[in-house]
Amino acid sequence: MQMDKRRHRYSQMDRPENVIAMKLDASYFFERGMRFLQRNDLARAVKAFQRTVEYEPDNPVNYCNLAGVLAELGDFEASNELLHYVLEHMDPHMSECWFYLANNYANLGDYDAAEEYLLRYLDHDPDGEYAAEAEEMLSILIDEFGGGKAIERRRREEARAETMQAIQDGRYFLENGQFEVAVEWLEQVVEADPSHIAARNNLSLAYYYIGQYENALAMAESVLDRQPDNLHALCNRAILLQHFGDEARLARAVEPLLKVIPLHPDIAMKVAITLGFVGRHADALLAFRRLARLVPPDHPMLLHGLAAAHANLGNLRAAESLWRQLVRLEDCARVADYHLERVRQARAAGLLTVSAGYQLDVPVEMQLAEVRDRLQTSSPDEWKRDPLLRASLYWSLRHGNREVRQRVIRALAVVGDNDAEQALKSFLARSDIDASLQEQTLVALKRMGAKGAVRIWRANGSTEIRLEDVRKDIILDLQPQWREVWDLAETWLMARGLRALVGQARRFWLTYLYDELFLDLKKRIVKPETWASGLLYVVLRYASVPVVQRDLAAQFNVSASSLSKCSSRLEQVVLRAGWHARRSREE
Incomplete structure (x- = not known):
């Protein structure tokens, strides 16, 4: 009996008066897992982080922590x-998972x-x-393991997406x-979606480039209405009003451009x-100086724009200094050299200003000379394949002198596609x-x-x-001479009672003219x-x-x-034309 009382007293003394129950939740197991990680006890850390997932199955952080320990274990x-489960089912914006x-x-x-996931x-x-x-990891993959395929694939996809967007709003053309x-394309886009502002602006430019200035201005105004x-x-609108010479409207159109400070x-x-x-x-000079805050100081278009403004204002020393900076850039050297030479000529002639365009392009005189040389040396296939060559053809057709236009007409006749x-x-x-x-066209x-x-212009409109x-x-x-050749041949046939051969002779001669003499101004x-x-x-x-004979x-x-x-020359062309005709019929 005495023993029982003592045991009861001891048990009462050993028991705490306030028992605090252990709180087992995600936070507890997270802290426990972190302690195991610090001891490098990965097996027990995995178990701890697995319990965090069990307690909080909707918290993506717990999955990521568990994924990290599994990676440490090599699994x-x-x-x-x-990680895929988190991205696909919980939080697709949890970027660290990538x-x-x-x-x-x-x-x-x-x-x-x-490489793909790093990108x-x-x-x-x-x-x-x-x-x-x-x-750093991306660089290692490319340099050490021959990577770069994902980057190239990404660039191709981005370029394809950009091209599709450019086609949609007309920029591509x-x-x-x-x-x-x-x-033609943008008119259809605007008709289908009158609210497509980018297409309207690009259509305005397209009208301008083909000389439809009234339509270009109307399209610019339609954008501003919206x-x-x-x-x-x-x-x-300002550029078009300058073209029309409407000084009063131009002054009003320029006002908003003077007030705006684009970022x-x-x-x-x-x-x-x-x-x-x-x-x-x-x-323009002030606007280019503001632009200098947004682009690098050696930006080619900035340097040229500043130089052009100074040249037009008579600050030839400043313009020359800027073009000397531009001449160091390989792609811009020719343009800069051209303007530097014009500054030297102006000084020699005692002129105070030099008229300079603001676009960083090869000047008109140089472009026309280049096109003339290309038309004499480039093959028709080059004009078909190279969009820059083709663009120079269209530009020269609008701005070139008579000789250049004649050559362009013949080059486009060879290109022969819908755009030409x-x-x-x-x-x-x-x-x-x-x-x-008109006749050559x-x-x-x-x-x-x-x-x-x-449409064609005649004396009456x-x-x-x-x-x-x-x-x-x-x-x-x-x-x-071409008609004289035909007249001589026709007269000879008619005089000898060979009227039946006139049609064939005419076809032969026209074939030679279209396929040979028309295409080469030098012949x-x-x-x-x-x-x-x-x-x-x-x-x-x-x-x-x-x-x-x-x-x-x-x-x-x-x-x-x-x-x-x-x-012999005639027969070669006739045979070639005849072969093409037979082949097309057989096909």
């Missing part, structure tokens, strides 16, 4: 499963996947906690000099260039080209097989004609009799009419060797 597949996945895949030897992380969080490590196609502060439209470099550049273009050189056809049709509708250029369109209605109604032998009107017919006899020799042989040459008072050379 990268299990770690990846957890970084953890990249580390896991790198450890698994899947460097392409690691995703940097896309989502370029200034994130692991940004510096991700950049404008940048490639396909202005007629841009107009968005009065749209800077692209404000700039476009985006591209917009600030456009405003500054526009002010310079409309002759507000002092305001539209460019020629637009050129034909201009009121400032003479009858000879019609010949080019006939050679391309173009059809449909076109603009009229519409159908290309199908233009006679095939219009080409004979281009050169008196000339010196003696029409030689070519007439050569043409007749080919026609008679094809018709199995007995003919002696020497006798035919004597009738036209030409040498047999000259007749032979001409007939």
Whole structure:
């Protein structure tokens, strides 16, 4: 009995008066897991972090912690499963998961996947906690493990997306000099979606580039009706009013451009260039100085814009200094050298100012000379493949002198695609080209097989004609010698009762003109009799009419060797044209 009392007393003394129950929750197991990690007891750390997930299954941080310990244990597949689960089912914006996945895949030897996830992380969080490590890891993957495929794939995807967007708003066609196609495409875009502001602004530019200035101004005004502060439209309107010479309206149009201070470099550049273009050189200088806060000090367009403003204002020393900076940049050296030479010439002539354009382009004189040289040396395939060459063709068709325009017309006749056809049709509708250029353009369109209605200027104004109604032998009107050759050949056949061969002779001669002589301005017919006899020799042989080359040459008072050379050239073209015709029929 005594023993029982003592045991009861001891048990009462040992028991705490206030018992605090242990709180087992996610925080407890997180702290426990962290202690195990500090001791490098990874197995027990895993168990602790697994309990955090059990207690808080909706907290993505717990999954990430568990994934991190599993990675430390080398179980990268299990770690990846957890990270993918977080991104796909819990929080798709938890960017650090991309970084953890990249580390896991790198450890698994899947460097392409690691590279892809690093790029995703940097896309989502370029200034994130692991940004510096991700950049360093990306460099290692590329330099040490031959990576870069994911970056190239990403660049291709971005370029493709950018191209699709550029096509949608018409920028693609404008940048490639396909202005007629841009107009046709953008008119459809604007009709389908009248609220598409970017398409309207680009359509305004496209109209301007093809010389439809009234339409260009109307389209710029339509944008401003919807968005009065749209800077692209404000700039476009100012440039167009400068073209029309409407000083009063131009002054009002420039006012908003003087008040605005754009924060985006591209917009600030456009405003500054526009002010310079409309002759507000002092305001342009201020705008370019403001732009200097947004772009690097050696930005080519900034240097040129500042130099142009100074040159137009008479500050030749400042302009020269800026162009000397620009000449150090390889891509800009030619333009800078051109303007430096003009400054030297101005000083020698005692001039105080130099008129300089604000666009960082090869000057008009140099562009025309380059196009002329290219037209003489480049093959037609180059014009088809190279969008820059093609753009220079369209530009030269609008701004070139007569010789350049003639060469461009022939080059476009060889290019022969839909865009080239539209460019020629637009050129034909201009009121400032003479009858000879009109005829050459019609010949080019006939050679391309173009059809449909076109506008053309006659003495009584603009009229519409159908290309199908233009006679095939219009080409004979281009050169008196070409018609003289035909007249000699036709007269000879008719005089000998060979009327049945006239049609074939005509086809042969027109084929040679369209495929050879029209395409090369340097080729000339010196003696029409030689070519007439050569043409007749080919026609008679094809018709199995007995003919002696020497006798035919004597009738036209030409040498047999000259007749032979001409007939050989004619026959080559005729055979080539005939082969193409047979092949197309068989296909």
